[in-house]
Amino acid sequence: MSDEPMRVAVLGGGSFGTALASIAADNGARVRQWLRDPDLAAQINREHRNGRYLPDYAINPAVVASTVMAEVLEGADLVLVAIPSKAFRDVVRQARPWLHAGQILVSTTKGIQEEGFKLMSRILEEETGFPHIGVISGPNLATEIAQKQLTATVIASDDPETRTRVQTALGCDYFRVYASNDRYGVELGGALKNIYAIAAGMAAALGMGENTRSMLMTRALAEMSRFAVDQGANPMTFLGLAGVGDLIVTCSSSLSRNYRVGQALGEGSTLDEAVEALGQVAEGVNTVRLVRDKAREDGVYMPLAEGLYQVLFEGVPAQEMARMLMLGEQSSDVEFILSREDVRQAHRDDEGPHG
Ligand SMILES: NC(=O)C1=CN([C@@H]2O[C@H](COP(=O)(O)OP(=O)(O)OC[C@H]3O[C@@H](n4cnc5c(N)ncnc54)[C@H](O)[C@@H]3O)[C@@H](O)[C@H]2O)C=CC1
Numbered sequence: 138m139s140d141e142p143m144r145v146a147v148l149g150g151g152s153f154g155t156a157l158a159s160i161a162a163d164n165g166a167r168v169r170q171w172l173r174d175p176d177l178a179a180q181i182n183r184e185h186r187n188g189r190y191l192p193d194y195a196i197n198p199a200v201v202a203s204t205v206m207a208e209v210l211e212g213a214d215l216v217l218v219a220i221p222s223k224a225f226r227d228v229v230r231q232a233r234p235w236l237h238a239g240q241i242l243v244s245t246t247k248g249i250q251e252e253g254f255k256l257m258s259r260i261l262e263e264e265t266g267f268p269h270i271g272v273i274s275g276p277n278l279a280t281e282i283a284q285k286q287l288t289a290t291v292i293a294s295d296d297p298e299t300r301t302r303v304q305t306a307l308g309c310d311y312f313r314v315y316a317s318n319d320r321y322g323v324e325l326g327g328a329l330k331n332i333y334a335i336a337a338g339m340a341a342a343l344g345m346g347e348n349t350r351s352m353l354m355t356r357a358l359a360e361m362s363r364f365a366v367d368q369g370a371n372p373m374t375f376l377g378l379a380g381v382g383d384l385i386v387t388c389s390s391s392l393s394r395n396y397r398v399g400q401a402l403g404e405g406s407t408l409d410e411a412v413e414a415l416g417q418v419a420e421g422v423n424t425v426r427l428v429r430d431k432a433r434e435d436g437v438y439m440p441l442a443e444g445l446y447q448v449l450f451e452g453v454p455a456q457e458m459a460r461m462l463m464l465g466e467q468s469s470d471v472e473f474i475l476s477r478e479d480v481r482q483a484h485r486d487d488e489g490p491h492g
C-alpha cells in the first residue's frame with residue numbers, strides 16, 4: 138500500500154456525514170465533503186463547525202466542504218454516501234460522472250427505496266455496476282460520536298478490500314469498525330430498527346415501565362429478524378452491533394430522531410406536527426409503511442409494525458398500540474429454537490380432544 142494519505146469523499150452535510158468526515162480527517166485522510174447549502178459549506182470551511190446539524194462539534198480543520206461534486210470526488214479512494222434515502226439515488230446520479238470502478242463506495246443510510254423495496258447499497262450497485270460496495274451500520278448516534286463517546290459500527294461487504302479500507306479509514310480509539318459479509322442483513326437491520334425506535338419513543342411518552350420497554354425491544358428483535366430471514370438475511374447478524382446493538386440505542390435515546398417522533402406522537406402531536414418539529418430525517422416513518430406492506434405481501438407476521446402503521450397512518454390512537462401488542466399471538470420466544478408453527482400445532486393438539 139502507498140504512503141499517500143487516503144482520499145475520502147463524504148456526500149451529505151448532515152450530522153452523521155459530518156462526524157464521519159471529521160473522524161477520517163483525524164485518521165490522516167484527505168477529506169472533502171459535499172453538501173447543497175453554500176452557506177453551510179462556507180461555515181464548515183471558515184469556522185470548522187456545522188451550525189445546522191452539529192453546532193457544538195469542532196470539525197477537524199482539514200475537512201474541506203464544497204457544493205461542487207467534481208471538486209469533492211476528484212481522486213477519491215473512498216466515497217461515503219450519507220444522504221437520506223429519499224434523495225439517495227438522485228445524489229448518486231449527480232455523482233456518477235466522477236465515480237470509477239477502483240473506488241470504494243459505502244452507504245451510511247438506514248432507509249429503503251419504495252420502488253422495488255431496495256436498500257441503498259443496491260442503488261449504489263445499480264447506478265454504478267462497480268465492485269467495491271459496502272454499508273456501515275451500528276449504534277451510531279451522531280451527537281454522541283461528536284462527543285467522542287465510545288462506540289462501534291459494522292462495515293458489511295462481500296469484498297474484503299472494502300472492509301479493510303473502511304476499517305482503516307474510520308477506526309479509531311472511540312469508534313471501532315467491525316467487519317461482516319452479510320451486507321443485506323446489516324443494512325436491513327439499520328433500516329428496520331427505526332420502526333421500533335418510533336414505537337419505543339411513543340411507549341415512553343405514554344409512561345411505560347422498564348419491563349414493558351424490555352419486552353418491546355425483545356419482541357422487536359424477534360420481529361425484525363423474522364422479516365429479515367424471510368428476505369434472505371443471516372439471522373446471526375441480528376445478534377451483532379447492526380442488529381440488537383442499534384436497536385437498543387435507538388429504542389432508548391431521545392437523541393434518536395425516530396425515537397423523538399414517537400415521543401411527540403405519544404404526547405399527542407399529529408404525524409405531520411412531529412415530523413415538522415424534528416426538522417431532520419426520521420427514516421422510520423417511511424420504512425414502517427414499506428415494511429408493513431411488504432410483510433403483508435410476503436405473509437410475514439409483524440404485529441408491531443402493523444400496529445405502528447395503524448397509529449401513524451390510520452388514525453388509531455397511540456394508546457391502542459400497547460393493547461394490540463398484548464393481543465398478539467402468544468407464540469414462540471425465540472423462533473430459531475422453537476418454531477411458531479410448532480407452538481401453533483401444540484395448541485391445536487391441545488384443543489383437539491375438547492372439541
Ligand atoms: N444522524 C445519525 O445519528 C445517524 C444517521 N444515519 C443515517 O445517515 C443518513 C443521513 O443522516 P444524517 O447525516 O443524520 O442526516 P441529516 O438529516 O442530518 O441530513 C442529511 C443531509 O442530506 C442532505 N440532503 C437531503 N436531501 C438532499 C438532496 N435532495 N440532495 C442533496 N442533499 C440532500 C441534507 O441537506 C443534509 O445535509 C440517514 O439516512 C440516517 O439513517 C446513520 C447513523 C447515525
Ligand SMILES: O=C(CO)COP(=O)(O)O
Nearest residue numbers: 275276277278393394395
Ligand atoms: O441510526 C441511528 C443511530 O444508530 C440514528 O438514529 P436516528 O436516525 O433515529 O437519529
